[in-house]
Amino acid sequence: MYAEINGLNMYYETHGSGRPLVLLHGGLGSGEMFGPILDAFAADRQVILPDLQGHGRTADIDRPLDVRLMGGDIAALIDHLGLDQPDVVGFSLGGGVALQVAFQHPERVGRLVAASAGIRRDATYPEILAQQGQVGAAAAEFMKETPMYELYQRVAPRPEDFPRLLDKIGAAMAVDFDFTEQVRGLAVPTLVLAADADMCPPSHFVEVFALLDGGLRDGGWGGEGRPKGGHALAILPGLTHYDLADSPLFPAVALEFLRR
Template sequence: MISIGSAGGGRKRVGYAEVNGVRLWYETHGSGRPLVLLHGGFGAVETFAAIRPALAGRRQVISVDLQGHGRTADVDRPLRYESMADDVAALIVHLNLREADVLGFSLGGGVALRMAIQHRRLLRRLVVVSAPCRRQGWFSDVLAGMPEPAEAAGERMRGTPPEQLYQQVAPRPQDWPRLWAKTGELLRREYDWSPEVATVTTPTLLVFADADSIRTGHMVEFFGLLGGGQRDGAWDGAGRPASRLAVLPGLTHYDIVDSPALPAAVLPFLTHTLPSAPTP
């Protein structure tokens, strides 16, 4: 890892970690308890540029480029939420972190949720932003518009903002069509993690926009699987679940990670003392 100046002053530490056969790029900003950030599809660490200063003012923020994204070159395996969750877990171990908080957005939210299922001992708290726990949680028109799993479709996306970012930072810019096709194949696979989510013990904050790509009914369903919405919280808060639900007004799936409302919702959850589990 090397340390370099960052915009707005201060230092950031950047580097690669060799984990699970992937050379995983990560950047570290700030200090304190570690918070790992996982971007959405076709994104990179830059996804969180607007809110990272607010988070890094309170935490050691570790931003990761997932397999095939950003500065992390692709490897000869499919894109899967499960394997990317294994990669991030291996990074946490590589960095000698006993445990970490993890925040994932969209595709990264799916990866973060799989970490809570597969590697819960490494997670202190989990934040899932604008991601469902089953594929049918997306609106039907969003599902229909998922990327085509074909490299030719990726070629047609030349010149778009995600492709332009990829050209700027990717170690093999020519891999863009391959990333498009592999991401499309991932996003079109059916999944339903509801039974596993119901067993998650990591305190979790679900964050959605009120005009999100996720159905409002699914937001409530997801929260219910985590123990939310089952009872009155009681006058003294004794009935509150360990997990929380935030629906941020006036936002969409496409601008939620740029809004100051997101760190304003996340930071209190990460720092608040959790209530004791209510008596059934």
């Protein structure tokens, strides 16, 4: 299905039934990337699975790829679908977008899971930043053997736009960002989730948890020392940035947090 949102013709799917959950994919992917774990999320939830600007079946528009703008898109989709404070779960780019929805529109979100989403550009390992600096249209030929290219060619409204998507996502990754103050003010109960061998070190996600009043004291017998906002931290063992979204640990831990 498609929704006219902020000038986008945004593609989305719904799976399952129950309390709504918006599930946001990573960069150069689409909702299809959650195929191995979608059934786990949809077992007792209605999962809304959008394709973000320029990704999957949502054609690009004349606008930068910016998580702040994409956060506005998801808030508008929530309104368009008449959802009552759905939970929002995002991975990587989608995790950054999920955070923006909660920063900008906390009243529209129930609970939040931000997976593998650093909040400062300089928290990413330097060698990964160097690799990101190589992403652009010139890399399109080298990308033709990748699952991202295969998916894009199969589903995109304009498959010839793949080099343009690489240019725009490369430009987006080159922009410095620091959302420390926005995280400090988060009013939505948030699970900070990451792989133990992610693009940022585990210490970064511990730092994010500390901004949310987490890990600063003993939790207490009755949980009275836990973060006041209901926030939590999960570092998933044996995973990387590249397989976390395939792991059954992701929905298991995310859903346990969302049920609270």
